[in-house]
Each structure stands twice: as C-alpha cells, then as structure tokens.
Amino acid sequence: MVKLDGISSFVAIAEAGSISAAARRLHLSKSVVSERLAELEQHLGAPLFHRTTRKLSLTEDGSAFLERANRIVWEVQDAVAEVAERRGSLSGPMRLSAPVTFGRMHLGPALYPFLARHPGISLTLELDDRRIDAAAEGYDAVIRHGTVEDSRLVALPLAPSRRLLVAAPDYLARHGRPDSLAALRQHRAIYYTNRNVADWRFADVRQDVFVRPPAALRVNNGDMMRDAALAGLGLALLPSFIVGEELRAGKLVRLDIGHEAAQELIYVAHPEGRRASHKLRTLVSTLREHFGTPPYWDVV
Structure with a gap:
C-alpha cells in the first residue's frame, strides 16, 4: 500500500528540488525522506526522479504523478482543517x-x-x-x-498602498525642492533593486518618456532606503507604511511634483x-x- 508520508515526501522533494531541502522543510532527517521516496518508487514500480550529482529532476512518470500527489496532499490537509473547524479551532x-x-x-x-x-x-x-x-x-x-x-x-x-516621493529637509536645502517631473532630472535618487527599471511609476505618465534621476544608491531593502533618505543621499519613492512616522515628525518631507505614484x-x-x-x-x-x-x- 502506498503511504501518505511517502506521497508528502515526494511532493516536498519535487517542490524543493532536492532531498536535503525537502528534509529541512519537513523537519525530518535526509535519510528518512530518502527512504520514503525509495519505498514509494518501489510500490509504484517506476523511478520518479532522474538523479545526477548536481540535482534531481522529475521523470515523465514523476511529472504525471505529481499533479495527483499534490491534490492528495492538499485534500488531506483540507480534511484535517475542516475537522478542526467543526471543533471550533x-x-x-x-x-x-x-x-x-x-x-x-x-x-x-x-x-x-x-x-x-x-x-x-x-x-x-x-x-x-x-x-x-x-x-x-x-x-x-x-x-x-x-x-x-x-x-x-x-x-x-x-x-x-500609497508610495510617496520623499526627501530629507537637509537634502532639499542643499539641492532645491523639485516641483515637476522634469525637475527630478537635477536630483539623485535611491532605488529599490528588487523591482525592475520601471520602479518609479506615476499615474498618467508614459514610462518611455519619463527620465529618472541618476542613482545615488540602489539597495534591496526598504529600511535602508528610508535611512539613506534620512541621511540626505537623495529622493526616495517609498510606501507610506515605511515613512509615515518620519513624515509626521518632519524628518522627511513629501514632495509634490504634480503626479501621484501609481496605486x-x-x-x-x-x-x-x-x-x-x-x-x-x-x-x-x-x-x-x-x-x-x-x-x-x-x-x-
């Protein structure tokens, strides 16, 4: 009989890409997950993965089985959740x-x-x-x-979520306060690297004609973007959930360039x-x- 823990282990391996990663996700030892996979393959009479020294990849049988296996795992989890819901928990x-x-x-x-x-x-x-x-x-x-x-x-x-164009008072005192899209070209900006080049998007402004300011800093974290703006490095387009306190305290200033950032x-x-x-x-x-x-x- 095919065991549910073998199916769950197979799904975890397929999603994680390796037995080691699946074991970490399942909070089990690598040997246990490997044994469950071997037992499942034995019951099915077919290998589910191509094994190389670098990675695992699904065989044709493995790909076909994965869709059903996913459904089985989620149905069981839903059933458990439904029973808990009936008990009010x-x-x-x-x-x-x-x-x-x-x-x-x-x-x-x-x-x-x-x-x-x-x-x-x-x-x-x-x-x-x-x-x-x-x-x-x-x-x-x-x-x-x-x-x-x-x-x-x-x-x-x-x-x-609203994104607001902000800068530190000290930066604006040194470089002036932009009041239009064109004026942004005279400034420097702090950009978020986990978005594409079109990160600065404004309502009703064509991306192919908007020239973005040169970068003072590119970074992949909102906290550091806010801190860089507070340090006076340049302008930053940041969500209000990050800069709300600084705006209320006057540590950052919201800039009006005649266009709102895209919603x-x-x-x-x-x-x-x-x-x-x-x-x-x-x-x-x-x-x-x-x-x-x-x-x-x-x-x-």
Whole structure:
C-alpha cells in the first residue's frame, strides 16, 4: 500500500528540488525522506526522479504523478482543517513569506495576537524581499507589496498602498525642492533593486518618456532606503507604511511634483488551483481588520 508520508515526501522533494531541502522543510532527517521516496518508487514500480550529482529532476512518470500527489496532499490537509473547524479551532502548520520591512513593522504586530488566539497553528514565517515562487518553494501563501504580476497566484487584497516621493529637509536645502517631473532630472535618487527599471511609476505618465534621476544608491531593502533618505543621499519613492512616522515628525518631507505614484496593493497570494484553507481565510480577515480601511499607517 502506498503511504501518505511517502506521497508528502515526494511532493516536498519535487517542490524543493532536492532531498536535503525537502528534509529541512519537513523537519525530518535526509535519510528518512530518502527512504520514503525509495519505498514509494518501489510500490509504484517506476523511478520518479532522474538523479545526477548536481540535482534531481522529475521523470515523465514523476511529472504525471505529481499533479495527483499534490491534490492528495492538499485534500488531506483540507480534511484535517475542516475537522478542526467543526471543533471550533484552527490547527496545523502554515508557511508564509513576507517582505522584510513590512513584516517587521506591521505584519508581526498583527500576527502575534492571531497566533495567541489560535495556539493549534504552527506558523513558519520567512521574511525575504525577493520574489518568492509560492508553489515551487512550498509556501501556503505569500504576502506581497506591489502589483499582481504572477498569473499562477490567486490574490486576496489586504490594504491599498500609497508610495510617496520623499526627501530629507537637509537634502532639499542643499539641492532645491523639485516641483515637476522634469525637475527630478537635477536630483539623485535611491532605488529599490528588487523591482525592475520601471520602479518609479506615476499615474498618467508614459514610462518611455519619463527620465529618472541618476542613482545615488540602489539597495534591496526598504529600511535602508528610508535611512539613506534620512541621511540626505537623495529622493526616495517609498510606501507610506515605511515613512509615515518620519513624515509626521518632519524628518522627511513629501514632495509634490504634480503626479501621484501609481496605486499598489498589499495582498496575500496563494498558488492557483489550491483552495485557500480556513486558516488562511481567517488570517486574511484578521489582517484586514487590524490594518483598517484606510490602513492605519496611511494618515499622512
């Protein structure tokens, strides 16, 4: 008989790309995961992976089996969640990814009381500013800031997000205050490297005619962008959830160039084809209520 733990291990290996990575994800030893895979292949009578010294890749049989295996794993997890829901409780593992700055500043304070109310949930939260492939890397969902670009994800909005063009008073005293798109060319900018070249997007402004300021700094973290702006290195286009306190304290100044930055979202996204679990739906409702409409940080 094919065992469920063998199927779960196979799915984890396929998503993680190696037995070692799957073992870390499952909190098991590499030898246990390897034995489960070998037993599954023996029962099926076919190898599921091509093995080389560098990587594993699915065989034709493995690719065909993966779709059904994924469905089996998720059906079992849904069944467990449904039983817990009938008992009036939420339980089981949940794995999320979120941006570093938003996670530290706003997600954590919303998550802690949620987890305290639902002690049966075991949450793994990984903060990372890079774009995560939720399905391939085995996440239940990812929390993102920006526009929904991945068609393989189902997005659940949490809150609108405004990005504001800001600079330190000291920088403006030295270099002047820009009041138009054209005036931006005379300044230097702090750019976020995890976005493409079109990061600075303004409503009703064609990207092919907008000339961006030269870079003073490119960095992949919002905290450092804010700190660089506070240090007077240049202009920064940052979400209000990062710079709200500095704007209220007068440490940064919002600039009006006659155009608003393009609207963005903070959202939860889960892989297409997977039904959002009751845990995830409850978490989304909790986050929406905590952030508010408009979100509490957007009072500048």
